[in-house]
Amino acid sequence: MNLDKSTTSVNLLKEEKNQPEIFYKVDIVVIGAGQAGLSAAYHLQKQGLKSGKGFVVLDDEFESGGAWQHRWDSLTLSTVNGINDLPGMHFSDVMQTEDLELQANIAVPKYYEYYEKKFNLPIIRPIRVIEVTERKNRFLIRTNGIQFSARGVINATGTWKTPHCPRYSGWEKFKGRQLHTGEYKNAEEFIGKHVIVVGGGISAVQLLGEISTVTETTWVTRRQPDFRDYEFTPELGREAVAMVDKRVREGLPPNSVVSVTGLPITPAIKEMLDKGILERKPMFDEIIETGVRWADGTTLKADVIFWNTGFRHSLDHLKSLKLTNEKGGIEMTGKLATQVAKDPRIHLTGYGPSASTIGANRAGRAAVKELMEVLKL
Template sequence: MSADLEPSDVPGTAEPSPLRGDVRTVLKVDVMVIGAGQAGLSSAYHLQNLGLAAGRNYLVLDKSPESGGAWQYRWPTLTLSTVNRIHDLPGMQFSDVIEPGLTEVRASEAVPQYYAAYERKFRLPVYRPVAVKVVCDRGDRFRIETDRETFSARGIINATGTWETPYIPGYPGADRFLGRQLHTRDYRTADEFAGKHVIVVGGGISALQLLDEISRVTSTTWVTRREPQFRERPFTAEDGRAAVAIVEDRVRQGLIPGSVVSVTGIPLTPALLAARERGVLQRLPMFSEITEQGVRWADGAEQRADVILWCTGFRSSLDHLAPLQIREEKGGIVMTGRLATQIAKDPRIHLVGYGPSASTIGANRAGAAAARELADYLGLVS
């Protein structure tokens, strides 16, 4: 099925909408995968391997106009040499599409090219661009309303990631700052900040990468809420499993998941070692308020600034699932299943790319587990 098929070509059983009484249709499938990034494509691959028919048994909805998930929106200077790591999707290696050694190719070009080739090779039924607006429970089925058609499914694998939900914490005075404020999601190039003082907020890998880039063209101040933990020794498979286990334990308790990086620490790459030598990694604690001209700490110290760059992460993009009331009082979601992808309150819903599977390798494993568990639960496979 073509990735740019017309609504009338979407396979499935169509029936008049019983809720709206208009000309729109409800397209029925067994499993709806929402999102076509790494986790969504992995889930679709495994649903297909279980013998589910593309378009009839399952369908993938993707908000973006092209293949590539959130990768297609990353900043231009994020190349294959600076990206943390790109893991292969199941059944097809990244090197089958992108020639090894092309380290300076933009990640925003290479990964979408790989994903597009993957969709073609396995003939995955990805329907785009379709933005899911809301999902409602209608007894034995879910009603999935989008900006195009309305769909009906018995089960959902949600793989919407975090890119659409950037997080900027609230600080007093933010609305009176006369300079520019932007989030990692909005960053394009360091050159636009030349001659301006930039405050970089955040202690993750992206924050350090952008701090390094920007500090090469202008003056910077780096602030974080916690003291960053740098890792000088190589990151082992055991380290990864231990970090994932900590995050998995949190979501099984219904707590808001922390990031895997917050557990593993930040690797001291050659670029960061060079930045340390240049004196860039002089971290300051978080300021207490934002002024018209910059920021102020609790002790009265101030720093003038032209730009505040919030590298403060993202939150899971789950607003479309709000009517299902899957969250606990404190905001978390109790997860169960082999790899903690299944929502305890409703086993018909799996979240992949959430919590312990919010990494490219974790998304692959989660896609396999979610596909099998959901297909079993719905009686789609023997």
């Protein structure tokens, strides 16, 4: 990989010595090598940008697979919501899709690894982007390894690395175990323990159903679950995406998917409703040593509090660019709302309407086209 060294733009104190920082010049840096990042890399290469000098992909994982490699063990090809083909290569070209019991956290990373090798994508890993700043019309990408200077940035970091756990009063007092969706592996680790499952999204419902087959569970949500007896069609999917698209173009934070679509009553959910597994309790007010307590003084003993309370977009490394507005969102523009209105040299793929596998694919293509037009590449 050929990288041009540049020491002319920045001179900062480093290790208490007046030494220049060395930045490697590229046209575009892609941050993240999940579905959106790989899609962007494919289209950058297809448009003629050379690996190394034209663009690089920075990934903070040790291996291929993005967030898929961290999914729970019971998520198989038969239960996953969908695995969308990356551009230029079908999933079935690499994996035998008729084996529906293959673990998604094994099958998808293998697919991604094969994809990266086939197209010889310039992915550097493991490397963590710490901060992106701007100086003299270029972006300085500071990492825990090689430093980069770029004309444009495609951020494809997703959400998996920033789980959201609301810190209720008494959090630190609880003597049992607390974990988030991102830490879950399988239900067997909870056998013989009373598990409080917190959250009203589809992951909470799926994992509640799984855990309830091996131990006692209690389901807790902030709002009454929005069960909807309908088939989730492509038309409804497009409608949901359009609503999120509208929000981010107005500079509002993106809503969760379930807030738009509700919880469709699938055969599995119907069975759980019939068995009483989905008898929900309102959100507790306080965590105590042995469990939780509601405002009326009612308490419930528990061994585990399992937070299925979603994720936040992993954008902390972009804070210095001050993209977030007073509404708490980032105003987006462009064909698929991937382009930051405040600075069209920055694209966020996997943010807002592109936060899905199929959305990430399309977003990668649109972001590359629009960014190359802005940079006149």
